[in-house]
């Protein structure tokens with residue numbers, strides 16, 4: 001064999017190796033085991049990938065299909081108008097996990113109470129938490145949307161169906177990630193061993209590894225927030241935004257879909273904020289299936305996620321649909337936002353001390 005033949009051979013080998021790194025194989029490689037739990041996690045991720053492919057297929061053809069776009073006329077448990085795509089995507093996850101033997105319960109933005117799959121419960125010791133379509137307002141205008149997911153072990157028997165064991169902090173998540181439906185469909189996940197991105201190759205119908213061990217920059221130029229809410233924020237958030245307006249090196253990016261905005265920040269650095277507002281003091285985003293999964297992922301990539309005063313992964317929800325303010329992204333940028341809040345708290349304390357003195 002000549003040198004040229006040999007290097008061609010190596011190139012082919014490299015490309016083939018890459019094409020063979022599918023999601024389920026990657027999970028097993030990460031866990032370095034074929035234990036029952038490793039097999040479960042690999043199968044779980046495979047099912048999530050199937051849901052992602054079904055949703056991506058529907059989104060790709062949405063403008064051509066009857067009844068794919070627009071509102072259903074109903075409102076969900078959060079009082080938000082439900083879109084047909086929300087209902088479709090929610091059902092996709094249910095269908096994909098039925099008869100899987102993997103998941104006993106599913107909890108989602110679109111369902112008031114967790115959905116039980118009784119035939120899975122004797123063996124399926126996991127719960128899937130998910131937001132089937134994140135950024136629904138983008139659906140009808142053909143812009144990027146996402147799905148967000150997390151997996152937790154079921155603790156106890158949950159005989160009364162109250163799902164109390166879900167009301168624990170985000171460190172209980174054993175896997176988390178999102179799917180981004182953009183120019184290509186990407187699935188980004190972590191099982192607590194770094195963050196890895198897969199791109200759907202439509203010709204193979206498989207998610208193929210595209211970036212491994214992603215690290216978020218410690219600081220980045222992007223700040224991502226709905227500035228239309230400026231009048232509704234507390235002073236520290238307004239002060240932070242004034243700060244970025246007055247300093248060189250910042251750029252605003254806000255797509256209306258959290259997954260896309262966080263994806264940009266994961267790769268390029270910066271910070272996404274959805275703080276509390278006058279109308280929604282806890283912000284808009286839900287802890288269990290939006291903020292906590294993304295916090296798990298961003299921490300795994302070396303970033304931070306905070307409510308402004310507490311790490312998101314330490315927050316204990318009081319119900320399945322609890323909301324929290326969210327500040328997520330590069331370490332230094334999240335810490336900077338927090339410093340404005342701490343400064344206000346310090347000033348408040350000083351004032352209290354002064355007024356309490358005789």
Ligand code: AHM
Pocket residue numbers: 080109131133134135136137226256257258259284
């Ligand atoms: P959704 O899951 O109902 O689509 O709501 C979540 C979305 C996020 O993707 C996005 O960051 C945010 O809501 C946008 O809200 P707003 O229009 O208030 O800026």
Ligand code: MG
Pocket residue numbers: 109131133134135290
């Ligand atoms: Mg959502």
